[in-house]
Amino acid sequence: xxxxxxxxxxxxxxxxxxxxxxxxxxxxxxxxxxxxxxxxxxxxxxxxxxxxxxxxxxxxxxxxxxxxxxxxxxxxxxxxxxxxxxxxxxxxxxxxxxxxxxxxxxxxxxxxxxxxxxxxxxxxxxxxxxxxxxxxxxxxxxxxxxxxxxxxxxxxxxxxxxxxx
DNA sequence: CGCGTTTGACCGGCGC
DNA sequence: GCGCCGGTCAAACGCG
Numbered sequence: 001x002x003x004x005x006x007x008x009x010x011x012x013x014x015x016x017x018x019x020x021x022x023x024x025x026x027x028x029x030x031x032x033x034x035x036x037x038x039x040x041x042x043x044x045x046x047x048x049x050x051x052x053x054x055x056x057x058x059x060x061x062x063x064x065x066x067x068x069x070x071x072x073x074x075x076x077x078x079x080x081x082x083x084x085x086x087x088x089x090x091x092x093x094x095x096x097x098x099x100x101x102x103x104x105x106x107x108x109x110x111x112x113x114x115x116x117x118x119x120x121x122x123x124x125x126x127x128x129x130x131x132x133x134x135x136x137x138x139x140x141x142x143x144x145x146x147x148x149x150x151x152x153x154x155x156x157x158x159x160x161x162x163x164x165x
Numbered sequence: 166c167g168c169g170t171t172t173g174a175c176c177g178g179c180g181c
Numbered sequence: 182g183c184g185c186c187g188g189t190c191a192a193a194c195g196c197g
Contacts, residue, residue: 112170114189127188131169140188 094154096144101151108132108159110139121145132161 114127121142128139137157144150 109169111168113191115170115172116187116189119186125187129189 093156094152096150096152098150108137118142123148130159132159135159135161 109131110128111131112126113129116125116127118125123143123145125140125142128141130137130139135157137155137159139156140154142152144152
């Protein structure tokens with residue numbers, strides 16, 4: 001199985017700090033990569049999971065999220081459950097890509113650990129996890145419900161190691 | 166022979 | 182309390 005090559009590791013690193021999101025330039029080294037459009041999704045901002053916010057600018061809505069979290073989270077010497085009705089500030093990030101290949105190679109080793117059929121979509125959802133031991137990063141890949149030619153990739157967590165590539 | 170994929174079961178949260 | 186729904190586990194298998 002051949003996977004496309006995407007300049008994502010650089011992006012993932014930057015993501016850890018939520019500072020900004022550098023544009024992921026598609027590498028057309030093999031010529032099989034067909035990334036024509038790419039959107040960024042901030043689905044955690046929406047109460048309705050079925051709808052999400054698309055941003056063409058990196059960190060557009062991300063900053064809003066970061067701002068609210070920082071304001072509320074503030075001094076968090078200990079993360080007790082307390083009355084944190086706000087969603088957990090775990091690093092999560094999603095983007096939509098126009099590609100026929102579902103799993104985009106981002107330089108990390110991913111091991112699939114689950115597949116699920118979502119009721120809302122005829123397309124299955126794949127669950128991946130970083131193969132590196134101790135790395136909490138998870139990945140979720142699914143096709144767009146309305147545009148099957150689009151692939152929605154969701155990253156969760158931050159890599160605590162270098163990409164072995 | 167080691168590792169990744171596969172696939173159904175299992176589980177916990179939430180809504181009714 | 183029950184059933185749906187999304188997420189994870191794990192055994193078996195396949196491939197390099």
